[in-house]
Structure formats: C-alpha cells, structure tokens
Amino acid sequence: MTTRRAALALALAAPTIARAQGAAWRPDRPVRIVVPFAPGGATDVVARVMTETMTNLLGQSVVVENRAGGAAGLIGSEMVAKAPADGHTVLLHSNAHVIAPSLVARMPFDVLNDFAAVAHLGRVPQVLVVNPRMPVTDMASLLAWLRANSGKVDFASAGIGSGNHLASEIFRAAVPGVQMEMVQFRGGGPAMQAVIAGNAHMCVDPIASAVAHIRGGTVRAIAVAGPTRAAILPDVPSASEAGLPAWDAAAWFGAFVPVRTPAPAVAALNAAFNTAMERLQGRLGEIGVERQPQLATPAAFDAFVRADLPKVAEVLRRAGVQPE
Incomplete structure (x- = not known):
C-alpha cells in the first residue's frame, strides 16, 4: 500500500516537477497582445499579421488589444507592466519603448527592469524622401543643396520622440554645419503630405508607409x-553607399512580458513568435519588415534593448528634447 501511495503521489507531482525542470509551457486561456497605439499603425499591423499563426502555434486564441495614449505608448505599456506575470499578456511595441524615458520625467514603470524581453520581431528601415520638384536626385546633390540653403530647410517630422523624429535627428547630426528647421506634425502621414505638397522639403519615413508614395512618384x-x-x-x-555611413536608423518591433513571467512561458512565447516570423516572411516583407536572426533569443533581444536605450537618449538630448 505504501508503495502504491508513493507511486500515486509521484504521478500527481509529475506536472509540477516537469514545470520546475522547464518543460514546455502552454497557455490555458486566450493570450492578449497589447499594442500601445491606435489601430492601423505599423506596430498594430505587425501584431495582426501574426495572430492567426500564433493562435495555431499556442493552441489558444491570440487577440490584439489596442491601448493607445500617452507619450510613446505609455498607457498600454503600463498596463502590461502591471498585468499578472503568467504569460497571457504580451506587449508588442516598437522602438518607441526605449524613446519614452527621454520624453517623460516621471515614468510609471522602468523600461528595462519591469519587462522581460521575449522576441525581436524585425526592423523596418527608414527612407529619406524629398519633394520631387527639388533639384536633387541623390545624396551628393542633396548635401550640396542643403549646404547652399542652410537655414532655409524645412525638415518634416512625425512629432517629438517618434521613430521618424529620432531618425531625422540622427540624419541632422550626420550633416554638421547645415541648419535645418525640424517641423513637427501629428504623425508620419501629415509629415509626408507636407513634403508631397511642397510645404516641407524632406522627411524620413518607414519604408512600409513610404513605398507607395515613392513608387507613385509623389516623392x-x-x-x-x-x-x-x-x-x-x-x-x-543605402546611406553607406550614398556616402553618409553615420546615418543609421531603423524602427524595430519586439514582444515583452511582465518581468516575473516564468522562464518556460517566455521560452514558449519566444518559440511561437520566431516560428510565426519564419512562416510569415512573405507577408511581413510586403510591409518592409526585415528579420534579424541574430536577435532571436530573449537574451540577445534584451541586450539589444539595453544597448539601444542610452543611444536613443543621447540623440534626443543633443536635439534639445527634455523629459516633461
């Protein structure tokens, strides 16, 4: 009898032992992917492209929940930071995640220490475009024109602290001695329209949204x-080919969970995201998303985020941006 009871006890304990030893984790209810921006933006599009594949991989419904508001998506991020750390709530964010501390003096969470990095979900290169009526066709002629018109250049931007603004400031720093007026708009769309209409000379935009205008000849x-x-x-x-190697800026996307989320859950989510990225390469490529396999593991992505935050802070500090 003692032997049978011991065997039964061991059998009942097996799931707990397996979890402790890092056995595969599976969600037991729907998984929420929180996007801290309004529907329709690049981050939201990436999340929604992945949901069906993620649902099949995890065996539970994966749903997108938009929680827009606050500088750099602060409201949605805070919600995830304070959510139960059980693997069922995921933040899908852009590089605005590391921009937020440069904009907000009293952050409601710690970007590095209140989240666990799960998976890097690709980068979207940014492209510099000009009004097609400008007498420039390449980087050399643009730089010559900028130097000849220093102080008269209107550089359209998608708002202070946006990924577009960050890339624009990196460009401006790469062209010393040229004065450019950074004109802020309420988003990348209005900034692009200003360039198309001739109300601004140039702007930087993610390729995903700029490609239609480029192919249509409006920029x-x-x-x-x-x-x-x-x-x-x-x-x-590329900027390097065009003779401006110091201009290196791309938007990126990534998945995060509350910091105390168990390692098996982080590993399972990472595997699902990476598999989804592989299966959806074609669809993601159509919106300009490029994979970076070297950042596939949670550890590699975490190191990337930790290195990117001070770089972003320095760019915005030099641009005169102060946390408010």
Whole structure:
C-alpha cells in the first residue's frame, strides 16, 4: 500500500516537477497582445499579421488589444507592466519603448527592469524622401543643396520622440554645419503630405508607409538609413553607399512580458513568435519588415534593448528634447 501511495503521489507531482525542470509551457486561456497605439499603425499591423499563426502555434486564441495614449505608448505599456506575470499578456511595441524615458520625467514603470524581453520581431528601415520638384536626385546633390540653403530647410517630422523624429535627428547630426528647421506634425502621414505638397522639403519615413508614395512618384527617395539596401526598395541606395555611413536608423518591433513571467512561458512565447516570423516572411516583407536572426533569443533581444536605450537618449538630448 505504501508503495502504491508513493507511486500515486509521484504521478500527481509529475506536472509540477516537469514545470520546475522547464518543460514546455502552454497557455490555458486566450493570450492578449497589447499594442500601445491606435489601430492601423505599423506596430498594430505587425501584431495582426501574426495572430492567426500564433493562435495555431499556442493552441489558444491570440487577440490584439489596442491601448493607445500617452507619450510613446505609455498607457498600454503600463498596463502590461502591471498585468499578472503568467504569460497571457504580451506587449508588442516598437522602438518607441526605449524613446519614452527621454520624453517623460516621471515614468510609471522602468523600461528595462519591469519587462522581460521575449522576441525581436524585425526592423523596418527608414527612407529619406524629398519633394520631387527639388533639384536633387541623390545624396551628393542633396548635401550640396542643403549646404547652399542652410537655414532655409524645412525638415518634416512625425512629432517629438517618434521613430521618424529620432531618425531625422540622427540624419541632422550626420550633416554638421547645415541648419535645418525640424517641423513637427501629428504623425508620419501629415509629415509626408507636407513634403508631397511642397510645404516641407524632406522627411524620413518607414519604408512600409513610404513605398507607395515613392513608387507613385509623389516623392523622390534619396537613401535608406543604414548600411544595406532594403529588399522592398532594391533600387534605392543605402546611406553607406550614398556616402553618409553615420546615418543609421531603423524602427524595430519586439514582444515583452511582465518581468516575473516564468522562464518556460517566455521560452514558449519566444518559440511561437520566431516560428510565426519564419512562416510569415512573405507577408511581413510586403510591409518592409526585415528579420534579424541574430536577435532571436530573449537574451540577445534584451541586450539589444539595453544597448539601444542610452543611444536613443543621447540623440534626443543633443536635439534639445527634455523629459516633461
């Protein structure tokens, strides 16, 4: 009898032992992917592209919940930071995640220490475009024009602290001695429209939203920010090719969970996101999202985020942005 009771006790304890040893975790109810922006933006699109595949991989419904508001998506991020750390609430954010501390003096959470990095979900290169009536066709002629018109240049931006603004400031820093007026708009769309209408000379925009305007001829692409060309715009040179290697800026997307989420849950979510990225390469590529396999693990992505935050802070500090 003693032996049978011991065997029964061991059998009942087996699931707990397996979990303790890192056995595969599975959600037992729907998983919420919180997007801290309004529907329709790039972050929201990436999340929604993945939901069906993620549902199949995890065996539970995966639903997107938009919680817009606050600087750099503060409201949605805070909600996830304070959610139960059980793997069922995931934050899907952009590089605005590391921009927020440069904008908000009293953050309601710690970007680095209140979240666990789950998966890097790709980067979207940004592209510099100009009004097509400007007498420039490439980076060399643009730089010459900028130097000749220093102090008269209107550089449209998607608002202080946006990814577009960050990339614009990195460009401005890469062209010392040229005075450019950074004109802030309420989003990337209005900034692009200002360039198309001739109310601003140029802007930086994620390729995902700029490509239609470039192909339609309403703006002229000068270069892609970074060392390599973008697959979605193979004829547009990279900044390095164009002679401006210091201009390297791209938006990125990533998944995070509350920091105390068990390691097996983080591992399972990471595997699901990476598998979804592999299966959806075609669809993601259509909106300009490029995978970075070297950042596939939670540890690699965490190190990337920790390194990116001070870089972003320094760019915005030099641009005169002060937390409020």
